[in-house]
Amino acid sequence: MKEFAKLYKLSFYCISLLIFLLGGFFQYFFGLSNTILTFGITAYLFFVSGLYFILKNRIVLNSIVLYSISYIFLIYFSGLINGSNFLATNIYLIFPLLPLSVFLFCYINYKECFISNTKIYSFFLKIGLVQLPILLLQSNFYDFLIQFNFSGKQIDWYDFMFGTFFIKSDHSLSIFLVFLVLIIILNKDGFRDKLKFPFIIIGYLSVTVYIAESNISKAFLTIFLFFSFIIPLYKKYRHTLKFKLVILFSLAAFLISVNQIKDAEFIKKRFGGSIERQFSIAVAQKQYDLKNAKRSQILIVVINNLERKWIGDGPYSYFDIFTGKFNYTKHFTQIIWSYFDLGLLGIFIVLGYLRAIIKYLDIKKGIPKLIFFGFLLTYTFYTTIYSDIAIIFSMFIIFNKKNSNELNNYSFSRLEKE
Numbered sequence: 001m002k003e004f005a006k007l008y009k010l011s012f013y014c015i016s017l018l019i020f021l022l023g024g025f026f027q028y029f030f031g032l033s034n035t036i037l038t039f040g041i042t043a044y045l046f047f048v049s050g051l052y053f054i055l056k057n058r059i060v061l062n063s064i065v066l067y068s069i070s071y072i073f074l075i076y077f078s079g080l081i082n083g084s085n086f087l088a089t090n091i092y093l094i095f096p097l098l099p100l101s102v103f104l105f106c107y108i109n110y111k112e113c114f115i116s117n118t119k120i121y122s123f124f125l126k127i128g129l130v131q132l133p134i135l136l137l138q139s140n141f142y143d144f145l146i147q148f149n150f151s152g153k154q155i156d157w158y159d160f161m162f163g164t165f166f167i168k169s170d171h172s173l174s175i176f177l178v179f180l181v182l183i184i185i186l187n188k189d190g191f192r193d194k195l196k197f198p199f200i201i202i203g204y205l206s207v208t209v210y211i212a213e214s215n216i217s218k219a220f221l222t223i224f225l226f227f228s229f230i231i232p233l234y235k236k237y238r239h240t241l242k243f244k245l246v247i248l249f250s251l252a253a254f255l256i257s258v259n260q261i262k263d264a265e266f267i268k269k270r271f272g273g274s275i276e277r278q279f280s281i282a283v284a285q286k287q288y289d290l291k292n293a294k295r296s297q298i299l300i301v302v303i304n305n306l307e308r309k310w311i312g313d314g315p316y317s318y319f320d321i322f323t324g325k326f327n328y329t330k331h332f333t334q335i336i337w338s339y340f341d342l343g344l345l346g347i348f349i350v351l352g353y354l355r356a357i358i359k360y361l362d363i364k365k366g367i368p369k370l371i372f373f374g375f376l377l378t379y380t381f382y383t384t385i386y387s388d389i390a391i392i393f394s395m396f397i398i399f400n401k402k403n404s405n406e407l408n409n410y411s412f413s414r415l416e417k418e
Contacts, residue, residue: 181225
């Protein structure tokens with residue numbers, strides 16, 4: 001296993017560099033395909049994992065594996081029923097296969113501890129710290145740098161701030177940085193205690209997130225920072241009358257402010273009209289017909305006006321992978337794609353897969369796991385999270401399980417049944 005340990009460590013660092021530092025460079029300047037790169041990494045992760053399980057004469061079976069198998073079966077079933085393009089159907093397998101490959105790769109480190117969490121956090125932190133100057137260059141020199149775009153993709157200025165990540169990976173970059181902030185705030189594995197200036201680093205990483213273009217990440221980071229500040233105060237002063245009055249006053253002020261600004265001009269401009277109007281069924285249907293609907297409006301139309309889809313219209317019925325054109329509104333979203341492509345059964349499996357992943361991760365049970373589920377569920381509306389190697393890899397690596405006595409994981413010998 002010593003030779004395999006060397007291979008595993010080398011693989012981890014090379015893959016991390018490719019995902020977080022070099023992939024976007026190769027895409028931008030040399031036209032390397034995102035799809036090919038992602039499939040290549042996925043295949044290599046399966047190779048390393050397969051080699052390990054052969055050496056150990058073991059297989060691993062848990063809810064993540066079972067959901068991925070169900071996901072694969074549904075993709076082929078929907079593709080067969082709808083007469084979908086066979087190649088497109090196979091490309092669609094990236095959604096169940098990518099998370100599975102990363103899980104198996106991380107499962108090895110969970111069992112063998114080849115790389116300590118502290119080394120992983122330190123390595124990732126170095127990657128996170130270089131993002132701000134890169135983003136500033138991308139933000140201020142778009143007109144100059146866009147001349148060297150050989151990716152074959154049109155990159156508008158708001159998609160240009162992807163740091164050293166893959167092209168148009170603003171959500172991936174921001175989630176990665178939010179994860180880093182979280183492990184410092186939570187002092188995961190005592191990592192914060194090993195840093196000289198943890199709060200300065202938190203501020204630096206937070207500024208990076210706020211400069212990036214992922215608005216949902218900015219919102220979540222703000223919430224996390226707020227609660228990291230308020231919870232210690234709550235624990236210390238929760239029994240005092242003054243603290244209770246401050247909380248009550250702050251809550252009342254917040255509700256009044258929301259009520260006052262909901263009809264403000266800048267809100268109407270942002271949403272294209274009053275909030276009530278934008279969330280009406282009639283407006284949602286009109287925007288849907290014009291292929292201009294927001295994600296929320298698509299959900300309104302799906303719930304109220306469209307006939308139920310049980311197995312969907314087949315893989316890539318929402319987005320044509322070969323032409324890059326959308327048959328509906330131009331949105332990258334795991335949930336909406338899954339409904340149109342795989343129907344309600346697809347939604348069930350996608351959410352079950354997410355639950356299984358979070359159940360495996362090293363996150364405290366109860367409210368923390370529920371919050372994390374809500375956090376990732378929100379991103380399923382804003383990006384195709386299961387095909388995003390940066391999100392999946394960083395999540396599994398950073399929150400990889402440590403305790404091997406979990407009841408939800410079983411190792412079976414290939415030669416014996418237990």
